[in-house]
Amino acid sequence: MYQTIESFVSEYEHERTLTLNLLTALTDASLSKEVAPGYRTLGSLAWHLVPSGGILSPTGLRFETTAEQNAPASASEIALAYEKTSQSLIDAVKKQWTDAALQESATIYGxxxxxxxxxxxxxxxxxxxxxxxxxxxxxxGLPVSGVYGPTKEEWAAMGMDSPG
Known part of the structure; x- marks a missing residue:
């Protein structure tokens, strides 16, 4: 739970950079990849990462989101939408809430x-x-950047064996 606006903004800005690193590695052709029939495709999962209000709507926070419900066919469009809406979310938290407001309650999932x-x-x-x-x-078959540590490929680039 966040006690200050700054603690959320600081952490979210870091995490958002990690998410953007992955989204910018997507290709248009990769967006249709799915783990199994009936599950989310890579494109729909990436689109799900774009802030849309969802869980934050009941709190009263208002920020710019995309009107599109379905994932676009363009990987760069998904990354751009994420970049834009996540920045809008940060700006909204800074402008609309105070540290004290973080203690206010809202009904979410009952x-x-x-x-x-x-x-x-x-x-x-x-x-x-x-x-x-x-x-x-x-x-x-896309490159994956390390999130909380190096990937196997990043270990290799450092001249080291990955630990597992």
Whole structure:
């Protein structure tokens, strides 16, 4: 749970950079890759990472989102939409809320959550789906950048064996 606006903004700016690194590695051809029939494609999963309001709407936070429900066929369009809406979210939190507002509650999924807790769940949700994205990217043969540590390829580039 976040106690200050700055703590959320600082962490989200870092995580958003990691997400953007992955989104910019996508190709238009890779967007149709799916792990199995009936599951999200790489494109729909990437599009799901674009902030849309969702869990944050009940808190009253208003920021610029995309009107599109379905993933575009362009990987660069997805990355640009993520970059734009995530920055809008940061700007909105800074302008619309105070540190004290993070202690205010809203009803989310039938439960009372503070705004600070809701921001934490929002960010964990992104991180969760970003992990799924890396698996689909590997299956699609795309380069995957390290998120919380080097990838196998990054270890090799450093002249080292990956630890596992």
């Amino acid at each position: 439960q009372e959550w503070t705004k600070g807790f809701t921001l934490a769940v929002f960010l964990k949700h992104e991180i969760h789906h970003r992990g799924q994205l890396t698996i689909l990217m590997r299956q699609a």
